[in-house]
Amino acid sequence: EVQLVESGGGLVQPGGSLRLSCAATGFSLSDYYMNWARQSPGKGLEWVGRSRDKAHSYTAEYAASVKGRFSISRDDSDNSMYLQMDSLKTEDTAVYYCGRDVLRDRKWHAFEIWGRGTTVTVSS
Amino acid sequence: DIQMTQSPSSLSASVGDRVTITCRASQGIGNLLAWFQQKPGKAPKSLIYAASGLQSGVPSRFSGSGSGTDFSLTISSLQPEDFATYYCQQYKTYPFTFGPGTKVDI
Numbered sequence: 001e002v003q004l005v006e007s008g009g010g011l012v013q014p015g016g017s018l019r020l021s022c023a024a025t026g027f028s029l030s031d032y033y034m035n036w037a038r039q040s041p042g043k044g045l046e047w048v049g050r051s052r053d054k055a056h057s058y059t060a061e062y063a064a065s066v067k068g069r070f071s072i073s074r075d076d077s078d079n080s081m082y083l084q085m086d087s088l089k090t091e092d093t094a095v096y097y098c099g100r101d102v103l104r105d106r107k108w109h110a111f112e113i114w115g116r117g118t119t120v121t122v123s124s
Numbered sequence: 125d126i127q128m129t130q131s132p133s134s135l136s137a138s139v140g141d142r143v144t145i146t147c148r149a150s151q152g153i154g155n156l157l158a159w160f161q162q163k164p165g166k167a168p169k170s171l172i173y174a175a176s177g178l179q180s181g182v183p184s185r186f187s188g189s190g191s192g193t194d195f196s197l198t199i200s201s202l203q204p205e206d207f208a209t210y211y212c213q214q215y216k217t218y219p220f221t222f223g224p225g226t227k228v229d230i
């Protein structure tokens with residue numbers, strides 16, 4: 001079964017760091033473009049960043065709100081993707097989701113599959 | 125950044141109703157638009173890709189249309205399990221942006 005499972009969320013103080021994981025089962029993560037998105041309590045969805053596939057050297061793009069503070073990485077041996085979050089702010093409090101893109105007609109289409117999410121709370 | 129708007133922000137409907145939600149992009153995005161369904165406390169679920177492509181396993185009562193700046197999601201006959209919030213998203217240009225959502229309730 002194709003599945004994504006996020007982990008690593010928790011309570012962290014402002015200015016702190018956290019690393020989220022997104023573990024894939026049922027497919028090889030290295031073959032896919034992958035995304036992170038987040039949803040603040042009671043709010044809508046916000047795209048956080050995208051990592052291209054191994055063929056494109058896992059290069060990444062980020063939302064302006066997290067650029068320079070967050071970074072996406074991958075580990076082929078674990079079939080996992082990570083979101084390193086540094087210099088956290090209270091406004092980073094959210095449920096964080098990872099999502100897999102799908103390649104159709106030579107174009108990558110975003111968020112075909114979503115994980116269940118992991119909750120990050122930034123508070124003193 | 126490309127701004128996405130949705131209308132209405134919420135609507136009340138009955139089982140069996142035909143429901144249409146519209147999404148507008150602040151600039152042309154071709155057909156690089158997706159629709160998602162989200163129920164309370166759950167992760168979003170992909171319904172439509174490339175404006176009109178139905179994701180595998182999604183019931184045929186869901187359909188999408190549009191290109192450029194104006195798009196729509198139609199549910200031909202609303203079922204009890206369709207009461208949820210619906211989001212559109214453009215993935216033409218970084219940063220990808222979501223619409224604010226449309227809540228469909230009874």
